[in-house]
Amino acid sequence: MALLDMVAAERRRFADLIESLTPEQLASPSLCGAWTVHEVSAHVVAPFAGRPSWFLPLILRSRLSLHRANAELARRIAQRPAADLAAELRRNERNPFSPPVVGLFGQLTDLQVHRQDIRRPLGLPPDLDPERVRTALDFVVGRRSLGFGSRRLRAGLRFVATDLDWAAGDGPEVRGSAEALLMALTGRRVALPELTGEGAELLRDRSVRVRT
Template identity: 65%
Template sequence: MIAEERRRTADLVESLSPHQLATRSLCGAWTVKEVAGHLVAAVAASGGAALLLVVRSGFDIHRANARLAARMARRPAGELAALLREHAEDPFKPPIVGYPGQLTDLQVHGQDIRRPLGLPHDLRPDRLRISLDFLVGGRAVGFVPRRRPAGLRFEAADLDWAWGDGPVIRGTGEALLLGLTGRRAALDDLSGEGVAELRRRI
């Protein structure tokens, strides 16, 4: 699943115009191309270069990650796509978040790219369920603060998936995925008495 998502992301990145690549994504201040750079850096950056950036960033992982993404994004889009394909089947399994974390990273960042460009989400239901289970399962370190979903019930309108007890938040699986990971752009696509609380927590 991860390998195929990397290849699909490569196809997407390669298809975008310079204007689309320069569009601001849903992921903080990153452009679409910087999001692609982040996804490439996760599999193609050398360990030594990454460690050096961590040191130079005062051991701030998030800051180092942003700098690495920006550095990788200086490459042509075609090269980023080629690197994603070349490393599509990289077997590295991150600690704590494991393979579900990698799959979720690809799916969430895919929407960070697609939504601002008005492109259909193109998510696979079986993979989306894995990511939704991961995000509420307590191992999503760096994805979802533990308190964000606590005491709320999430119900997917287009998938056989629901989780939690409390005020209901209902929407498509894609909107739930983005809401759980703190993307405010998806909140208007959600309904239910729990949405106001989710908005406050984000």
Template identity: 60%
Template sequence: MIADERRGLADLTDTLTPEQLRAPSLCSAWTVKEVVGHLVAVVAAGNGAALKTLVRSGFNVHKANARLAATTAARPARELAAILRAHAENPFRPPIVGYPGALTDLQIHQQDIRRPLGLAGQLRPEPLRISLDFLVGGRAVGFTPRRRPAGLRFESTDLDWAWGDGPVVRGPAEAVMLALAGRRAALPDLDGPGVAMLDRRLP
């Protein structure tokens, strides 16, 4: 599933114009190309480069991540796509979050790219289910603070999936996933009495 997502992102990257690559993504202050750079750096930067960047960033993981993404994104887009394809089967398992975290990172970031550009992209049901379970399962360090889903019930309207107790947040599985990951842009796709509470918990 991870390999398929990497190849799909490579295919998408190859279709993007320079203007689209410079456009803001849904992910903080990153451009579309910087999001691609982040996903390339995850598998291609190497432990040495990652450690050096972490030291330069005062061991702040978020700052190091942003620097590594920006550095990698300086490469031509076609090169980034080629690296993704070359590393599609890379077995790297991120610490703590494991393979579910890697899969979720790819799914979320692809929508970070597609949504602001108005590009449709259907996520597959089984990977989506894995990501939803991961985001509410307590291991989603860096993705979902524990307090975000606490006391709410999340229900997918297009996937046989639900979790939690409390006021309901209901909508397409993709929107539920993005909202759990802190993407405020997904809120208009959700309804239910729990949406207002979730809104207050998003950055």
């Protein structure tokens, strides 16, 4: 499957998830700091829903912090109903939006990780597609994965998925489901207890000290 086809499929699945949630679920905390589930959904839609005239004032008000500007943008877009956000994703499912450096691989990974940022705290089971999560894992352990976890976190370790044919790295092994590995490698500490192997304790120790 071509990369844009994978991204389009993940956008459709994200839209399906948003539409399936109750108002209470949308207002629940996500795994993304102080963001609610609704705000995470808004963040995913932001490349298509944000107005160009918003960006410079947001950056200036955020003292040139892209992180703070993104957070404010997500809160602003989250004022729209979830159904609108889902419709926006579907309208743009084949939009070739490609962030600098990380490109469409970053988009594919972002969609999968943020869907789990929503599903995990809501008690919903993981639902990752094997081919697409394998592609995301290859990207996360590669050199272009700027902003998707610290290289110091994974250095000198070998990661092995227990539910699909994927492994990467050299050193003490860290074993777990592909979903748990993806979440841990992108800085989600909630997945760390699910990992095993002689390298798992080292990864847990690093996660406390390394800012992802």
